[in-house]
Amino acid sequence: KVVTARELQSLKDLQRKDLQQRLKGAELAEALKSLDKQVVDKVIENLLLEIRAEELAISVNDKEIDQRVESITRRDPSVSEVYTEDQLKDLVYKDILRRQVMGREVGSRVRVDDEDVKKACLAATGDNREVEVGHILVKGQDEAALAKAQSIRKDLNGGAGFEMEA
Numbered sequence: 001k002v003v004t005a006r007e008l009q010s011l012k013d014l015q016r017k018d019l020q021q022r023l024k025g026a027e028l029a030e031a032l033k034s035l036d037k038q039v040v041d042k043v044i045e046n047l048l049l050e051i052r053a054e055e056l057a058i059s060v061n062d063k064e065i066d067q068r069v070e071s072i073t074r075r076d077p078s079v080s081e082v083y084t085e086d087q088l089k090d091l092v093y094k095d096i097l098r099r100q101v102m103g104r105e106v107g108s109r110v111r112v113d114d115e116d117v118k119k120a121c122l123a124a125t126g127d128n129r130e131v132e133v134g135h136i137l138v139k140g141q142d143e144a145a146l147a148k149a150q151s152i153r154k155d156l157n158g159g160a161g162f163e164m165e166a
Contacts, residue, residue: 068092
């Protein structure tokens with residue numbers, strides 16, 4: 001695959017616009033200093049991931065991309081001020097591809113058993129206590145589901161019992 005100077009410049013412009021949205025002053029100036037190297041590094045990383053994804057026969061379907069783009073723009077509408085729909089879809093595609101390649105490559109080699117978890121927890125906390133963990137699943141991806149999840153979180157942070165909220 002060939003990457004043209006025009007493609008690199010377009011990616012740099014896009015990244016610059018994103019940085020200008022998120023950063024100001026000295027922080028922005030510092031980030032812009034390394035912009036060229038970051039863009040080139042990212043292009044190389046993406047090319048390597050695409051090659052490895054091909055070798056592993058990994059594919060990403062349009063429905064998955066569209067769902068992620070919709071979720072992102074719903075969560076942060078300002079993203080449409082920085083990226084066009086096609087640019088956002090391309091970023092989402094590469095992110096999904098990266099996660100699948102990394103999951104297959106790393107996940108197949110990493111094994112963590114209960115004893116490893118216990119040792120890590122003991123090292124981090126200095127004690128051997130057990131903690132019960134639970135979760136509450138709120139079905140849906142619409143505004144009502146988000147409002148319900150936020151309400152549950154607020155209640156729990158306010159001291160409500162987990163069992164009552166679940």
